[in-house]
Amino acid sequence: MLGWFRRPMQLSRCPLSLRPRSGEQVPSLTAQIARASNPGGTTAIWVRDRLDGLWCDEDFADWYPGNGRPGLSPAQLATVCVLQFLLGLSDRQAAEAVRCRIDFKYAIGDGIGRSRLPPQRTGRLPRPSRRRRPR
Numbered sequence: 374m375l376g377w378f379r380r381p382m383q384l385s386r387c388p389l390s391l392r393p394r395s396g397e398q399v400p401s402l403t404a405q406i407a408r409a410s411n412p413g414g415t416t417a418i419w420v421r422d423r424l425d426g427l428w429c430d431e432d433f434a435d436w437y438p439g440n441g442r443p444g445l446s447p448a449q450l451a452t453v454c455v456l457q458f459l460l461g462l463s464d465r466q467a468a469e470a471v472r473c474r475i476d477f478k479y480a481i482g483d484g485i486g487r488s489r490l491p492p493q494r495t496g497r498l499p500r501p502s503r504r505r506r507p508r
Contacts, residue, residue: 391434391443393429393430415476417456420452421479428448433448449483453471453481
């Protein structure tokens with residue numbers, strides 16, 4: 374049984390395909406909020422404004438097979454790597470910034486549009502199966 378744990382881990386080889394996203398504009402709400410929340414600008418906003426179009430998904434097309442599940446946008450990944458280097462972030466900090474910071478979302482061209490938000494809740498909580506009486 375102990376030998377089973379010592380076997381090297383084998384990763385499944387599921388090919389990723391490229392679904393180009395180049396040419397997509399930053400959603401207007403994202404751009405508006407990013408600029409309003411950072412009137413002086415940030416490094417991420419500067420990178421988007423000055424380097425937008427420097428690389429596109431089609432530049433990386435030869436690295437991906439024609440079929441498979443869609444992979445992440447290589448142009449977005451390249452932008453995150455540039456921002457990570459410029460700001461001296463660790464991998465974890467860069468991932469957190471992409472998830473939480475509006476200026477990073479603006480820089481990579483990702484939006485806070487309706488398609489990215491979770492579905493609306495009805496505002497009603499499920500009722501408990503039995504009510505407790507006050508003592």
